[in-house]
Amino acid sequence: MDAPLINIKEISYEYEQTRALENISLKVEEGDFLAILGPNGSGKSTLLKVMLGLIKPTKGQIELFGVDSKNFKHREWIGYVSQKSNSFNSGFPATVEEVVAGGLAKKAGLFHRLPKNYKQHVKDALVSVGMEAFSGRSVNELSGGQQQRVFIARALVAKPKVLILDEPTVGIDHQNVQSFYNMLASLNRDQNITLVLVTHDVDTVTDRITHVACLNQTIHFHGFKEQLHTMSDAQREAWYGHSVRKIHHIGGSHSHV
Amino acid sequence: MFEAIFTYEFLQNAFAAGLIIGVIAPLLGVFIVVRRLSLIADALSHVTLAGIAGSLFLSQSVAAFALLNPLFLGIAASVGGSILIERLRSLYKHYEELAIPIIMSAGIGFGAIFISLAQGFSNDLFGYLFGSVSAVSREDLLIVGAIAIVVLAFIFLFFKELFVLSFDDEYAKASGLPAKWIHFLFMIVTALVIAGSMRIVGILLVSSLMTIPVAAAMRVAKSFKQTILLSIFFGEFSVITGLVTAFYFNLAPGGTIVVTSIFLLLLVIGFKKISVSMKKGAVA
Numbered sequence: 368m369d370a371p372l373i374n375i376k377e378i379s380y381e382y383e384q385t386r387a388l389e390n391i392s393l394k395v396e397e398g399d400f401l402a403i404l405g406p407n408g409s410g411k412s413t414l415l416k417v418m419l420g421l422i423k424p425t426k427g428q429i430e431l432f433g434v435d436s437k438n439f440k441h442r443e444w445i446g447y448v449s450q451k452s453n454s455f456n457s458g459f460p461a462t463v464e465e466v467v468a469g470g471l472a473k474k475a476g477l478f479h480r481l482p483k484n485y486k487q488h489v490k491d492a493l494v495s496v497g498m499e500a501f502s503g504r505s506v507n508e509l510s511g512g513q514q515q516r517v518f519i520a521r522a523l524v525a526k527p528k529v530l531i532l533d534e535p536t537v538g539i540d541h542q543n544v545q546s547f548y549n550m551l552a553s554l555n556r557d558q559n560i561t562l563v564l565v566t567h568d569v570d571t572v573t574d575r576i577t578h579v580a581c582l583n584q585t586i587h588f589h590g591f592k593e594q595l596h597t598m599s600d601a602q603r604e605a606w607y608g609h610s611v612r613k614i615h616h617i618g619g620s621h622s623h624v
Numbered sequence: 625m626f627e628a629i630f631t632y633e634f635l636q637n638a639f640a641a642g643l644i645i646g647v648i649a650p651l652l653g654v655f656i657v658v659r660r661l662s663l664i665a666d667a668l669s670h671v672t673l674a675g676i677a678g679s680l681f682l683s684q685s686v687a688a689f690a691l692l693n694p695l696f697l698g699i700a701a702s703v704g705g706s707i708l709i710e711r712l713r714s715l716y717k718h719y720e721e722l723a724i725p726i727i728m729s730a731g732i733g734f735g736a737i738f739i740s741l742a743q744g745f746s747n748d749l750f751g752y753l754f755g756s757v758s759a760v761s762r763e764d765l766l767i768v769g770a771i772a773i774v775v776l777a778f779i780f781l782f783f784k785e786l787f788v789l790s791f792d793d794e795y796a797k798a799s800g801l802p803a804k805w806i807h808f809l810f811m812i813v814t815a816l817v818i819a820g821s822m823r824i825v826g827i828l829l830v831s832s833l834m835t836i837p838v839a840a841a842m843r844v845a846k847s848f849k850q851t852i853l854l855s856i857f858f859g860e861f862s863v864i865t866g867l868v869t870a871f872y873f874n875l876a877p878g879g880t881i882v883v884t885s886i887f888l889l890l891l892v893i894g895f896k897k898i899s900v901s902m903k904k905g906a907v908a
Contacts, residue, residue, distance in 0.1 A: 419798045442800025449794050459658055459791050460841075461848040469791060472784040473799045481784060505846060521795075 370433030371396050372529050372561055373418055378427035380413060387413045388424070389585045395529070400555045400562045402572050402592075405582040406607055411565040412450075414582060415533050418563070419447055432528075443474040446522030446530040446560075448515065450537050457507065463517050464489050464502045470521035492524040493517075495558070496550060511538035512547060523554070529561045530554070536568055544568060548575050581606045628871070635871070637760040638824065641768045642863040642877075645821045645833065648775045650841075650859035652817050653834030654852050655810065657842070658790045664709060664811075665831035667724045668702050668818045670731030673827045675701025675819075676752050677738035684742050693763055694752075695819065702815035705731065710811055755826035755878030757870050764823050771820035778813050782806055787848065824863070826878030833859060836885040840892040858888050 373395040380388040387410045395401055403411050416422045418429065420436055429436040432444065467489045468481060475481050482488070493499040496516040501509065506517060515535050522530055532551075536544045548568070552575040554560045566572050579595050581588040587606035588598050598606075628635050656665055679697035682689035705727050712723035739749065751759040779786070785806050789796040796803045821830045841854035866881030873880075 420800075421794070421797055442798075445798075447795060447798040449792070449798070456658060456660075456791050459848075460845050460851045461787075461791060462846065465787070465848050466791060469784065469788040470799075472788045472796075473801055475784065477785070477802070478781055503846075518795075525799075 369397065370430065372432055373563070374430040374433075375414075375418065376428045376430070378414075378417060378424045378429065380410075380417060380422065381425045382413075386584060388417065391427070391582075391586055393580060393586060393589055395561060395563055397528070397561055398555070398559060399578050400552070400576045401564065401578040401580060402569075402576045403563065403565045403580045403582055404569060409583040411582055412533050415531055415563070415565055418531060419445065443525040444528045446470075446519075446525065446527035448518045448522050448530065448532040448535050450534045459506065461506055462502070463493070463498065463504050463506055463509070463520075466506050466517055467492055467520045467524050470524040474525045488524050489520075492520040495523055495554065496520045510540075510543075512540065512543040515539060515547065516550070519550075519554075523560075527560065529563065532562065532564045532566075534565055534567065536566065544571055548572055551575065583608065633762070634758050634760065637762055637765045638757045638877070639867060641760050641765050642824050642867050642881075643860065644768050644772045645824050646860035646863035647856050648772050648817055649821050649825075649830070649833040650837040650855035651779060651852060652775060652814060653838045653859075654841075654848075654855050655786055655790055656814060656834055657838040661814075662831065662835045663721075663724045664706075665814060665818060665834050667709065667728040667731065668705050668815050669822065669827045669830045670728045670735065671705030672698045672702040672731070672815075672819050672822055672830075673752070674731045674734035674738065675699070676822075676827070677735045677742075677749070680748060681738040681742035693761075693767070694748075695764060695767055695823065698822070699767075699816060699819040701731075702819040703812055706811040706815040710808065750876070751826075752822060753826050753828050753878075754876035755822070755824050755829065755870075755881070757867060757877050760823050768820045768823070771816045775813055775817055778809060782809070786810065824867075824877055825881055826876065829878040829882045832882045832885065833862070836882070836889055837862060840885070840889040843892050843896045858885065858892075862888060 371394040373393070375391055375393040378388055378391040379386070391414065403414060405411050413422065417424050431439040432441070464486070468485055470492070471481050471485055471488065490499060490502065493502055496519050498513065498516050498520060501513065501517070506514060509517065515538075519530070519532075519535070536547055539547060548571055551562060551564070555562050555575075564572070564576070573592060576592055578590065579588065579592045580586055581598070583606050587602055588595065653665075656662055675698040676694045678701070679689060679692060679694035682697075683692070683694070709723045709727050712726060713720045716722045748759075750756075785796070785801050788799070788801060789803050789806060793803060817834070818830050821833060825833050837858035838851070838855045840858050841851045845851035845854050862881050862885035865884045867877050869875065869880040869884070870877035
């Protein structure tokens with residue numbers, strides 16, 4: 368059996384004497400569409416940053432594609448889309464094509480130019496997120512939803528095997544959130560891209576995902592979304608810190624919180 | 625002036641150094657502006673002042689320094705300042721901007737001490753502060769040329785990484801680019817450009833040549849590459865116009881170059897406003 372694409376082994380992380388993550392173990396297998404859910408301050412974004420190597424855990428180990436993350440050389444296999452408001456330099460004078468081409472920088476390697484056919488790669492990535500018509504437009508002229516699609520195209524252009532997204536719908540209006548998640552589901556289904564997502568859009572995302580991890584400093588549940596209803600009320604309360612209502616869909620096999 | 629360029633070596637030096645700086649200062653300036661590091665350029669120019677003043681002072685008391693081009697100590701101070709800024713930024717993670725006033729004040733402080741300790745270089749100092757058409761030696765020109773080679777090689781080799789880092793530094797780190805090292809090299813190269821440019825533009829005005837042409841270009845450019853090309857065009861236009869004006873009217877070139885670039889910026893802002901309102905009018 369192939370190694371999990373991401374294997375987190377007993378990770379803990381402390382920041383300024385505050386325990387942000389405690390003894391987390393989590394596996395992400397090929398083809399998963401995993402949503403990491405939890406209240407504000409539960410350590411969701413921190414967990415993603417640990418996965419990406421942006422912060423070092425205080426304890427524990429991470430394996431990426433079966434290799435210890437310290438020795439992992441193929442960062443281009445892991446695409447990342449951050450919260451728009453946190454990261455992207457707004458006002459930057461660049462076209463959509465230039466921004467997406469930036470996603471090939473790591474794959475091309477230091478001291479190497481982008482491949483000659485990079486424009487075709489950029490076009491293909493933009494097609495997969497429905498933004499091919501915006502290639503020559505300035506990235507500042509786009510709406511929040513369109514910008515996030517461009518950032519997904521930037522992550523996709525290097526043909527990653529895993530895409531990690533940190534609350535990608537922040538700043539996107541409610542109407543466009545649905546089509547945004549449909550696009551993610553199609554990437555997972557049609558291009559077999561494994562997705563790991565931190566989100567607050569629990570109701571919207573539940574229909575598209577395959578797996579759920581319930582996080583609040585530690586993992587309270589991890590498994591198929593259909594098994595979420597097996598969480599006891601006490602576990603739910605421990606996870607969210609207060610009573611959480613469980614809604615069963617009529618005729619459905621899964622539950623929402 | 626063009627006839628004079630073929631006659632006088634000092635004018636050839638000034639003009640050649642100006643043309644080189646007109647390319648490298650705005651080229652690096654594009655990355656400085658989009659990375660919101662404009663004030664760091666100002667801080668480094670003041671540290672360069674301390675190095676230059678220190679060298680001029682030492683040249684009066686230590687024989688070895690009498691033969692040394694003050695630019696070398698200026699470069700050393702600027703590079704040292706850039707390293708110190710980075711150390712302070714990592715020390716005050718939540719108040720990174722604190723590094724700028726600290727280093728800037730340190731530069732001015734040391735500069736003031738060296739200037740008051742040493743007497744009799746007020747003419748030299750004026751040239752270093754506001755630039756000079758007549759003070760650029762062949763050695764200065766060679767130093768500027770060497771700095772230009774370093775800058776162009778750095779931008780050519782790391783262009784795609786610098787672009788990603790400037791647009792989204794968290795993404796750059798997450799995708800495994802050596803963001804820390806590239807930023808460190810970027811700061812060193814910035815320090816070199818500042819020290820190299822100040823012979824023509826002057827210490828007090830050097831950061832303006834890195835920022836004003838870029839500010840103008842950003843108003844009209846449609847892409848990042850266009851921003852770079854327009855910034856260089858505006859930078860060169862300012863340097864050439866500024867040098868010619870400075871020569872004919874016996875003015876400090878730093879002043880004429882910066883005032884030209886300010887006029888260019890105002891023209892571009894006006895042009896952009898008119899074109900936007902014309903477009904709106906056409907739509908209505």
